Amino acid sequence: MSTVDETPIGRAFASRPGAGILKALLVRSALDRLAALFLVLSVLAVAAYGLLRPDYNWDMVAYVATALENRFEDPRELHAATWQLIDEGASEKQQYHLKFSNPYNLNQWEQPDDFQSQLSMYRVKAAYIGLMRLLEPVTGLIDASILLSVVPSFLVGMLCLYWLWRAEALQGAFFLVPLLLVADYSRMTAAVAPDMLLALVSMAALYAFWRGRDVVGCLCLFVSVFVRPDNLILIFALLIAAILFNGRKLPIAVTFVAAFAACMAISKFGGHPGWWAHFYFSCVEMQNSMAGFSPDFSVLLMIKGYVRGVVVALQANDWPAILAALTAAWALLAKFGRIGGRRANGLVFALAIGTLGKFASFPLPDDRFYFVFIAGMAVVLIASWRPRFDLVPANRGL
Structure with missing residues (x-):
């Protein structure tokens, strides 16, 4: 008798009624439903908390x-x-x-x-500001800003559920939910910022690419730069992946050029102070006034900003560790032939280099800035892996 059988839980499952219950649970349909329910309840709990306890930041x-x-x-x-x-x-x-x-x-x-x-x-988050103004007559600006985090958060969760269902990987939700929570899913939902809206549009684009709907994916990506212009980095990463993995290059190349032009226009008409002034403000020293702020470029101060970003990211945030773990998981799945095809590999590659590129372009350490890349990478890997708990041999115990 194993040590597991000597525990109260082990003895309970070893009994005839317990064995019957265990046998009923270890059926794929039951485990799929449990995993789906786990994901849905988790998403609803996060959304409810964000709605009832919003973060006035x-x-x-x-x-x-x-x-x-x-x-x-x-x-x-x-x-x-x-x-x-x-x-x-x-x-x-x-x-x-x-x-x-x-x-x-x-x-x-x-x-x-x-x-x-x-x-x-x-101002450069033009679509986010526009949606706030659009909802204002119905909800007011405060509730509009809260709903623009909570509703996209719920829809991101439902998109993940649908994605896993289409991939026949629903049991992967047991892994995905904890990973999303560690990646800042709950905090992003409660915070009032365009990050969850960006996550929704970007995840929709990634799903479209995963399904081979490249034009739809490109349209979603183009829209995403109006939510946050720095999502241009994801587009560029996908363009690199299309070149290296022999994907469809023309749609993503056209999207990148159009998105780049849109970002330039948004920056100009929004009065953005420019990359260096914003870098200085966010990564070197906050400024009480940005009016006319145009500091001289300094390599030493830029290095200081990157060092600060690396230190804070490693000490106080989780995305570097998650990225390392997901990269290792990608290598293992590839080794055992569980992630085949250029499309899945290309997406994972794009999201991995996109995470690093996002930090390299602007070394902000917070998890929320990398959520799109981390969440997308996790779903693609889990959809390729398709874990099955019902295939675990019964004689290995609980």
């Missing part, structure tokens, strides 16, 4: 202000209208954090002109 304030910006000429009026909306929904603790938790926040609370100068870095 600084980005939320800036995005609400950007959505209001087209109706106020005076920075003081914009400042007052923004904070009135924020104060109506935020708790006292959240209000204190947003206004007084650090010198930067305090300055933005006290100086309306400085506050408006920050919005040049938020």
Whole structure:
């Protein structure tokens, strides 16, 4: 008798009723349903938490202000209208954090002109701001900003479920859900930012590519740069993969050129300060005012920004470790012939180099900036692997 059989759980399953229950559970249809239910309940729990306990972060304030910006000429009026909306929904603790938790926040609370100068870095998320304004008559700007995280989060979960179902890999949900949670899925849902909306559009594009619907995938990718222009990196990574893995090059090449032109136009008309000024602000030193901010380029300061990004990413974030684990999983699946075909391999390759490229272009350490790449890589690998718990030999115990 094994040590497992000597435990209360082992003895229970060794009994006739327990063995019957175990046999019923270890059937593919039952395990598939359990995995699907696990994924659905997890997604609903995350969405419910994001809806009931939204994170009133600084980005939320800036995005609400950007959505209001087209109706106020005076920075003081914009400042007052923004904070009135924020104060109506935020708790006292959240209000204190947003206004007084650090010198930067305090300055933005006290100086309306400085506050408006920050919005040049938020206007470039044109589709996100446009959707906030579109929903405003029905929900108000605050609830619109919350729904634009919660609803895409739910739809991302449902897309993952559908993807695993089409791949006959539903039992992979037992692996996917914990991985998504570690990759910041729950926190991104509660935070008010365009990241979940970007994840939805990008995951739809990746699924389309996985299914061989390249034109649909390219259209989704083109739309994605209006949510976050830096998703151009994913498009470029997919273009490289198409070249190396002999995929369809013309659609993705045209998409990259069109997306690049769109990014340039968005940056120009949005008044974006430029890559170096934004890099300096985010990776070297935050600035109370971005009005006319144009620092001289410095290799030493750029290196400082990258060192900071690497250190914080390794110490306080999970995406580097997940990327390493997924890359190892890709190698193992390839070794045992479980991930065949240039399309799946090309997608995994693109997502792997895209993660590194995203960091190289702008070394922000937070998990949310890499969620699209990590989640996409995980689903493609699990869909190729198609794990089956019902195939585990019964004599190996529980």
